Amino acid sequence: METMKLNDVTANDLPWKVRYDASRCTLCGSCVATCSFRAIEAKVERRRMVFSEGNFPEPKQRFSAVPVIRQPKSIRNYCRGCGMCEKVCPNDAIRPDRNPDTRHPIVTRCLGGDSIKRGGRKNLEGSTRTLDKIRVGRISQMTDPSLDAQRHTFDLLAPFGRILPPKKLPFATDINQQLQSNETTPPVNWIYPVIIGDMSIGALSWRMWEAVAMATAYLNEECGIPVRMCSGEGGVPVRLLKSKYLKYMILQIASGHFGWNRIAKAMPHMIEDPAGILIKIGQGAKPGDGGLLMAQKVAEHIQAIRGVPKADLLSPPNHQGLYSIEESVQKMFLSFNAAFKFRVPVAIKVAASATSVSVFNNLVRDPYNIVGGFFLDGIDGGTGAAHEVSLDHTGHPIVSKLRDCYLAAVTQGRQGQIPLWAAGGLGKTGDLAADAFKMIALGANGVFTGKLILQMAGCIGNDLGRCNACNTGLCPAGITTQEPQLAHRLDPERAAQNIVNYFLAMDTEFKKLMAPIGNSSLPVGRSDALVSTDQSVADRLQIQHVC
Amino acid sequence: MCRIGAIKSRNYTHPSSALQLMQSQQKGHDNSGFAMVMQDLGGIFAEYKHLPTLSMACTDEGIRIAEDILHEAGFLRVLQWAPEVDDQPGLDINAMPNYVFETFSYPRHMRNASQREKEDMLLDTRLRLRTALEDDEQGFVYSFWPDVITLKEIGDPRDIGTYFNLWEADERFTAKVITAQCRQNTNYDIVRYAAHPFFLQGYTALANGENTFYLKNKEFQQGLHRGYLGFESDSQCFLYTLHYIHRELGWPLHYYKHVVTPLPFDDIEQRDDKKQLLAIRQSLAHLEINGPNTIIGLLPDNTMFTCCDAKKLRPVVIGRDEETVVISSEVCGINEILPDRDWETDIYPNEREVVMINDDLEVQRWKQ
Numbered sequence: 080m081e082t083m084k085l086n087d088v089t090a091n092d093l094p095w096k097v098r099y100d101a102s103r104c105t106l107c108g109s110c111v112a113t114c115s116f117r118a119i120e121a122k123v124e125r126r127r128m129v130f131s132e133g134n135f136p137e138p139k140q141r142f143s144a145v146p147v148i149r150q151p152k153s154i155r156n157y158c159r160g161c162g163m164c165e166k167v168c169p170n171d172a173i174r175p176d177r178n179p180d181t182r183h184p185i186v187t188r189c190l191g192g193d194s195i196k197r198g199g200r201k202n203l204e205g206s207t208r209t210l211d212k213i214r215v216g217r218i219s220q221m222t223d224p225s226l227d228a229q230r231h232t233f234d235l236l237a238p239f240g241r242i243l244p245p246k247k248l249p250f251a252t253d254i255n256q257q258l259q260s261n262e263t264t265p266p267v268n269w270i271y272p273v274i275i276g277d278m279s280i281g282a283l284s285w286r287m288w289e290a291v292a293m294a295t296a297y298l299n300e301e302c303g304i305p306v307r308m309c310s311g312e313g314g315v316p317v318r319l320l321k322s323k324y325l326k327y328m329i330l331q332i333a334s335g336h337f338g339w340n341r342i343a344k345a346m347p348h349m350i351e352d353p354a355g356i357l358i359k360i361g362q363g364a365k366p367g368d369g370g371l372l373m374a375q376k377v378a379e380h381i382q383a384i385r386g387v388p389k390a391d392l393l394s395p396p397n398h399q400g401l402y403s404i405e406e407s408v409q410k411m412f413l414s415f416n417a418a419f420k421f422r423v424p425v426a427i428k429v430a431a432s433a434t435s436v437s438v439f440n441n442l443v444r445d446p447y448n449i450v451g452g453f454f455l456d457g458i459d460g461g462t463g464a465a466h467e468v469s470l471d472h473t474g475h476p477i478v479s480k481l482r483d484c485y486l487a488a489v490t491q492g493r494q495g496q497i498p499l500w501a502a503g504g505l506g507k508t509g510d511l512a513a514d515a516f517k518m519i520a521l522g523a524n525g526v527f528t529g530k531l532i533l534q535m536a537g538c539i540g541n542d543l544g545r546c547n548a549c550n551t552g553l554c555p556a557g558i559t560t561q562e563p564q565l566a567h568r569l570d571p572e573r574a575a576q577n578i579v580n581y582f583l584a585m586d587t588e589f590k591k592l593m594a595p596i597g598n599s600s601l602p603v604g605r606s607d608a609l610v611s612t613d614q615s616v617a618d619r620l621q622i623q624h625v626c
Numbered sequence: 627m628c629r630i631g632a633i634k635s636r637n638y639t640h641p642s643s644a645l646q647l648m649q650s651q652q653k654g655h656d657n658s659g660f661a662m663v664m665q666d667l668g669g670i671f672a673e674y675k676h677l678p679t680l681s682m683a684c685t686d687e688g689i690r691i692a693e694d695i696l697h698e699a700g701f702l703r704v705l706q707w708a709p710e711v712d713d714q715p716g717l718d719i720n721a722m723p724n725y726v727f728e729t730f731s732y733p734r735h736m737r738n739a740s741q742r743e744k745e746d747m748l749l750d751t752r753l754r755l756r757t758a759l760e761d762d763e764q765g766f767v768y769s770f771w772p773d774v775i776t777l778k779e780i781g782d783p784r785d786i787g788t789y790f791n792l793w794e795a796d797e798r799f800t801a802k803v804i805t806a807q808c809r810q811n812t813n814y815d816i817v818r819y820a821a822h823p824f825f826l827q828g829y830t831a832l833a834n835g836e837n838t839f840y841l842k843n844k845e846f847q848q849g850l851h852r853g854y855l856g857f858e859s860d861s862q863c864f865l866y867t868l869h870y871i872h873r874e875l876g877w878p879l880h881y882y883k884h885v886v887t888p889l890p891f892d893d894i895e896q897r898d899d900k901k902q903l904l905a906i907r908q909s910l911a912h913l914e915i916n917g918p919n920t921i922i923g924l925l926p927d928n929t930m931f932t933c934c935d936a937k938k939l940r941p942v943v944i945g946r947d948e949e950t951v952v953i954s955s956e957v958c959g960i961n962e963i964l965p966d967r968d969w970e971t972d973i974y975p976n977e978r979e980v981v982m983i984n985d986d987l988e989v990q991r992w993k994q
Contacts, residue, residue, distance in 0.1 A: 223836035223917050224939065231937065234890055242908045245875060250902065256878040258902045267908055269891055492849025495911050597838045598916045599936065600888075607841045 088152045088190075092182040094544060095158035095175040097150040103172035106146055110164035110173050115553040115565055118158035119173070122149040148173060154187050161539055161546040163555045177543070184467075195467040196373070198549025198559065199540045200364065200504070200530060201459055203471045208507065209478045209616055210514050216610030216625060219597030228587070228594040235589055236305070237525035237601065238498045239329075239355050240267030240424030240451040247448075265448050266424050268354055271298075271306045272525030272601060273515060273585065275532055275578075276502055277331045277357065277428070279313030279338075281372050281381045281392075282463035282549070287536060287558045290571035292319065294578035295327050304582060307354045309527065312370055312394060314338020314384040320345035325353050331428075332411065333359035334369050335394030337385040346418065355451070356415045356425040358408060360398065363456030363503040365465040366430030366474050369394035373464055375552040378561035412449045426452025431475040431503060439484045443493050452498045454527065455481055459504020461530035463559055464550030477503035478521065482620050485522025485604060494604060498524040506531040507542070511581075512588035521620060522604045533558050535581050536574035628809045628834040629654045630822070630942075631959055632922045634930045634983055635950040638668030638800035641777075645787045647952065647959040648808045652783070654956060657718075658809050660783035661821040663830045664775045664801035666928050671729065671775070674705055678748050679729045681776040682755070683722035683818065684765025691764060692726075692755050699751060700733025709790045709799075719781035719789045722766070727775055745827055749853050766818045769825045775801070778821045783808045803928055807832050820858035824865040827853065827873065828926030831865035834955050835919020835940045839912075843867070846912035850874070864921050867913045872925065879931065881906065882923070883980045883994045886915045887936035922953050931982040938977035944989070945972045951983045 083089075090096050097119055111121050128141045150158060158175050165174040187195050219225045226233075242265075249262035275295060280288040295308040312333035319325060320342060330353045332339055361367065372381075372392040382389060400407025408427070415425045427450055429438060435455060442450040457477025462470065481501040488494040501523040505514040507530075515526040530538075537556045540546035549559035557569030593599065596608045610625040611617040617624035629651040633643055644662055671679065678701075682692060696703075707727045736744055752770040759765035768776035779786045787793045805823045822832035837843065843863035847854040851874060854866040864886070871882050888907045894900050907914075918939030922932045932942050932953050944953050945960035947967040952960045957972065975981050978994040 219836075219838065219917070223838060226937070232890060236891055238908055238911075242911075243905070245870075245909045248905055248909055250875075250877070250905075252876070252878060256880070257899065258877060258881065260902055260905065264905060267904070269904075489845045489849075492846065494846060495908075597836075597918075600914060600916065602839070602842075602916075603911070604842050604845065605839065 088154055088186060090150050090152060091178065091180060092186050093150075093154070093157045094178055094181040094183045095160040096178045097148070097158055097164070098174050098176050099148045100172045101145065101147055103170045104148065105170055105172075107169065109167040109169070110148060113163045113167045113555070115163070115555045115560075115562075116159055116161075116548065116551070117151070117156040119148050119150055119164060122147055154183070154190055157183070159546045159548045160544065161548070161555045196371075196464060196550050197467050197470070197547050198461075198463050198465070199470070199547030200461045200542055201471055201474070202542055202544045202547065204542060208504070209476065210517050211508070212613040212616050213517050213609050213611050213620075213622070215516065215520070215592060215596060215608055216623070217608040218595050223597055225597055226594040226599060228590040231594065231599060233590050233593055234600040235272060235586065236269040237272040238267050238495075239270050239307070239426065240498070241265035241448045242267060242496050242498070243448065244493070244496060263421060265451060266422050267451070268424060269305070270354065270525075271304055272519065273306065273511065273582070274329065274500065274525065274527040275306065275308040276527040276529035277309035277311040277359065278463070278529050278532070279311030279370075279372075280315070280384060281313040281337075281376060282311060282559060284554070284557055284560050284566040284569065285380060286566045286569050286571045287533070287574065290536060290569070290574035291532060291578065292324070293571060294575040294582075296324050297575065297579050298582055299327050302579065302583065304586060306582060309357055312337050312359060313372070313381070314341050316384065317341060317345055321348045321350065323351050325349060326351040328353050329355040329357050331357045331359055333394050334396070334398045335392065337387070337392065337394070340386050341384060352419055352423050356419075356423055357428055357452075357454065358411050358415075358425065359428045360408065361430035361456070362428070362462065363430050363458055363460035363474055363477065364462035365469040366432060367396055368465065368469050369396045371464040371550070373550050373552065376559075376561050381561060409449070416449065424451035426450065426454055426500075428454035428456060431455050431457045431477050431480040433475060435475070435480050436483050436487045439497070440487055443488060443491065443497050450497055452500055453484065454500045454502070455484065457501070457503020459507060460502055461533075462549075477501050477505070478518070479619055481518060481523055482521045486621070488522075489604070494522070495524070500525050500527055502527040502529070510588075512585045512592065516589060516592045517609060520602050520605045520608050522606070524601075524603055532578060535577045536569065628807060628822075629955040629959075630805075630807045630832045630834045630920065630922055631955065632803070632805040632832075632924070632930060632953040633950060633963070634803045634928070634987065636802070636987060637949055638797075638802055639804060639950075640795035640800050641792045641804060641806075642787070642795045643963050644804045644806040645783065645792055646962050647954060648783060648806055650958045650962045651954070651956045652808070656809055657782045657784075658816075659778070659780045659821050660786040660806070660808055661778035661823060662776070662804055662806040663769070663823040663825050663924070664804050665773060665830065665924060666802035667773050667775060668800035668802070669798040670705070670707055671773070674729045675773040677704060677729050677731055678770050678772050679727060679775060680770045681768045681774070682726040682765055683724065683768075683779070684726065684759060685723050688759050688765030689724055689726060691758050692767070695755055695758055696730060696751070700735065701730040701751075703728050704731050705729035711789055712791055713789065717781070717785040717789055719779060719785050721779065721781075721789060725777070725790075749827055753852065753855075771825070771828060774825065774828070776823075776825055778818050780816060780818065803924060803930065805830055805832055805922060805924060815858070817858045819856050822859065822861050824859075824862050826865055826869050829865060829869045829873065830924035831861070831868050831921060833861040833864050833919050833921045834942075835861070835935065836917040837861060837863055837915050837919065838917035839915050842912045843915065861919075864915070864919075864923075868923050870913070879925065879929070879982065880980055880992050880994075883933050883992075885910045885913050886921075887933075887977070887994075888914060889994060920955065928985045929982060931980055932975060933980045934975060934977050936977050941974075943972055943974050944981055945969065946987075946989065951987055951989060
């Protein structure tokens, strides 16, 4: 018999308990083979059976060795609740059960002496989401008719790039009464109002990244939907940099500058401009912290693209400059503008924060018009890897902050000059069109989304602590791993097809939301179209309270 | 729903024509008010075209307040005219005690000022008057501008016509351009300022429709110009955009259409002037209008135009003879005042057209 000590880890300390029914098990071994976390293992149990034959008790015992599936009692190989075992079991003999009595947050810290790291998203669920307390409540009827979502045409595009105030447009009227522009103006690209958010090659498996890139190209080339994909910080395959599909990519640079060596070297060979440059200052899931790619995911091809050894890759929390972060970011803006000869818009991404309006004001008042977009990322965003304390306890919800920034622009008469793009938990319930539409009516020009894209591809993680193991490199869906065996679980074409189909569905849903309020172009800032049954939400967002 | 109409003629025309134009369309509006702007004035105002005329409805106290302000600013009254009212019992009119139409000479220090300075001073003076008369609704100042008269009142247009003796034509009270509309604001509160036509610094606009981008327009316009205020009606936004595009930005009139109903992106891509059109769509995105509407506009040089929403959800028709051009929501209005015209030359503009009538009565159709 094993001797158990009080502080030994047991299954009851772990977040998930594996329920196994030996009587249904065919011993096929599929579950053990599929569990990327090694959270279940085949074992042999010694069984003793006491029995009595005859009319009087004459206890006899029989011993047997039974092959079973067991859960290791380890904080290293613990079950993440991904449910792959259940998925592959032919007989429903095994499944993970959520353990409400888990001591995992305490035990892990006590045993490891280090902060807990994981991927995924915030797992502290509060009340109902703000966006679910808002409805599109201003319906066109009678003299102001609704449009027909099927028959009418809709302009579903959003600007990416710095927009000049009308009086700054360099127009002069010629003798034919036509306006002629006689100076260069900042570049602006009109794109679909949903950008596929910045997930790096490194955070994603190469097959997943390829699936997203394929879906983006297909949506553009075959469906006529001008969706753009942001590379994330981690470089871009050289073949893509030199291809015509670069025009669908927004290249990201963050404080680690990972991958930019290759991008810079590819510039002379580019046959298309990228769709834009996004300078990442912060992200909503772990504000104030830099990017993190754990060593276990730094595979050979990641080392090559990023030009790094196999080690934990940490982007610093700040961009480094001799004088200040403003100085370094401004230098970046100027050098990127110049590098692409002022043809490519350059935007900035920051984490939503109590100070976001100040940051936005600084940018929108900048007289040189260098900032081509303000990407604001809220607390409900996802990440490949972070300290759990940052994920769960730092950050700022996106909805009111986006609204604050828009209203700050309105107060100054500068709405629209720096397009506002919002993210952070949008589409969390699966309905991205509804979330995006509400954000647009509150003042966003568009939204960006990452986590939902992974869910389209088959990610089974959720906000209740399921899986969220993107940091381990052991993604059971082959999405956030660089292990060839795991990555091959993902069929890139099927994942791309799912993403394309989701966007097609969302496109229809956008029209079904625009038509009833009688708008054929995006109702940016049309907060009069929204109502809320929650008084505090209505007051905070300056929309109509209804009951 | 509103009905709107406009008459532009080589001859001086009495407002009775405008009443007739609108009367036949009464089933389409709700008979809740009458408002008109007369420009290029004849009759008793013909000799004073270069001097500003104040159009105001007010109480006795309101007159005193307004005249004090004007005298203090140095204006000297050169002409005063008040309509003879026929206050017979049973008329459906919510009349103010006084209707003031007074022409003033400019203050001495402004006489050598530039045209632009005078125009700005007139606007500032009107805004001062408006503010001063706002308390207790002492008065409503509709326009203070050379060669322009504005009248707005709440009630049945037929009775308003009777009250002001406007049904019988005479030579004293005429203009070459009259725009009119027969409905008070029924979307929001009944406020005299909310009735179109709206007027600002020589620009007039009136509309039949809804502006579903009202909030966006309003939030943007509030910061653009001190004269963009009130917003008692969502249609005021049409006037402010017209004023902004044509006067403040100095762009040719046809760009108004590109601002309020921009071409779809796919169409812009095919155009030689796509760079300009995209820049306009970008920088003036908050002045786009959505929703059904027809707009009639009038410029300081008496150019008149009309255009519709991008889906042609509201009607408008233009009829004409040698002497007169009439724009109307419904053709029955034109039939009333131009019964002998060649109706085959009537124009029913499409959703991408601007129909413009210049001061020589030449009608131009511009495709967006």
